Amino acid sequence: MPHFGDTSGLRRPADSYDTIIVGAGIIGLAVAREVLARRPGSRVLVVEREDAAARHQSSHNSGVIHAGVYYAPGSLKARLCVDGAARLYGFCERRAVAVKRVGKLIIARDEHELPALEEIGRRANANGVAGMRRLDAGGLREIEPHAIGVAALHSPNTAIVDFADVCARLADDLGAAGGDLRFGWEVARVAAGARSIRLRSAAGDEAEGARAVFCAGLWSDRLAVLAGADPDPRIVPFRGGYLRLAPRRRALVRGLIYPVPDPRLPFLGVHLTPRVDGDVLLGPSALLVGARDAYALSTLRAADVRDTLAWPGTWRMMARWWRTGIGELRLAASREAFAAQASRYVPALRGEDLLPGFGGVRAQAVARDGRLVDDFLLCATPRAIHVRNAPSPAATSSLALAARIADAADAI
Ligand SMILES: Cc1cc2nc3c(=O)[nH]c(=O)nc-3n(C[C@H](O)[C@H](O)[C@H](O)COP(=O)(O)OP(=O)(O)OC[C@H]3O[C@@H](n4cnc5c(N)ncnc54)[C@H](O)[C@@H]3O)c2cc1C
DSSP: OOOTTOOTTOOSOOEEEEEEEEOOSHHHHHHHHHHHHHSTTOOEEEEOSSSSSOOSGGGSSOOEEOOSOSSOTTSHHHHHHHHHHHHHHHHHHHTTOOEEOOOEEEEEOSGGGHHHHHHHHHHHHHTTOTTOEEEEHHHHHHHOTTOOOSEEEEETTOEEEOHHHHHHHHHHHHHHTTOEEESSOOEEEEEEOSSOEEEEETTSOEEEEEEEEEOOGGGHHHHHHHTTOOOOSEEEEEEEEEEEEOGGGGGGOSSEEEEOOOTTSSOOOSEEEEOTTSOEEEEOOOEEOSOTTOSSTTOOOHHHHHHHHTOHHHHHHHHHHHHHHHHHHHHHHOHHHHHHHHHTTSTTOOGGGEEEEEEEEEEEEEOTTSOBOOSOEEEEETTEEEEEEOOTTHHHHHHHHHHHHHHHHHTO
16 A cells, blocks of 8 residues: 555656546546536546446446435435436436436335335435325226235336436536546556645556545445555445346336335345336346456456455345345346246236346445445545445436535545
8 A cells, every 4th residue: 555645656747637536437427527517627537447438337227216215314315316316307308318207116015014115105205205105006006007016105206217328428528528538547556645646557557636536336445445545344246137028028017116125225126127218127136246347147256256255244244134145046046036026016927028137236335344334425535535335326316426525525
């Protein structure tokens, strides 16, 4: 680890910027936009290790603009999701990004789930989510004729979008506002001095900024530690696997159909999700995997496995959630298990209606004590801000979260 103030180990003269942002996912790009809006004409550089923007979480997700229904009142997730969704609708309208307000049903299958459904309704009201309605079994069938349950909450303002399209427009804005975006630039070393911070890429290129903002998603803990931060929490990769509904069966689903989630977990459960391109997804599962880029289930990386297994929080988490983990393994192994899960809500759905889909990997922070960090989390190191936990609904919240991150960066 470099000593702060010691930038002597870095070679080649560095390009100099006011703000350097690491990571061209939706959060990094939204931060760049916010910084340039606050300080027009300032020198902003975004560095990204891949050869294009939005190669990881920001393009491998459910594509849902959440309304802010679930989150603990007062949490960053609750506030920034409601604010972020409003900002995102405005952005998409101005930039002609397709959005469909298909609405969402959260369905209670039996009486046991009613208290949890009531609690979600209370949270939605406390969070200021507009238009929420409670429906009985008949009311929910008027909205989703093929779905069943004893009661539901309907959120008419939940929508779908392709977040990769949002990222493409944000990258356009960055260029139009005079910012630089460099691909194939993997930050490998960080050295902060009294007035500036220097980054060095794996290829040996350098850039110097008055401040840096790290929005590195699945690798955010490693970069934070490289910059001198506490290793707690660590990113533990949870793969979300999706299947697709065969086109001939798409009429089974009109909008978003969700289960009542386990309130102790930050995952929302397997849901049915129409896409803006007309596809209907089933998923995601939530399986602990052996690589931070495990888009294929079989991908294993020794360093990632080591990091996950060496973290005491992983073992504490597994001791608590092993039963849930076995259920997720079953989903990963069997299309029939996936179909059985979804057919609890849409009984006409069968295994033969499902086609292969894709996988996304969540950057979920796990604390040393085994807690899955629920809220968005930032931390600071000399001349830098780090996004340490930005799982769902961070894509929805991105424009509001970016304002929050820019506030923290302005205090440097
Ligand atoms: C399965 C799944 C479903 C989801 N569904 C939803 C949803 O429906 N709605 C919603 O709001 N949210 C959803 N999310 C969450 C949302 O996708 C993420 O919160 C959001 O995309 C996070 O954006 P990000 O910019 O932080 O991360 P990313 O998009 O992962 O971007 C991080 C970037 O940092 C780059 N990087 C990493 N290390 C370095 C380095 N050393 N040097 C340079 N660059 C580096 C990476 O290459 C990457 O491009 C979902 C996530 C998943 C995985």
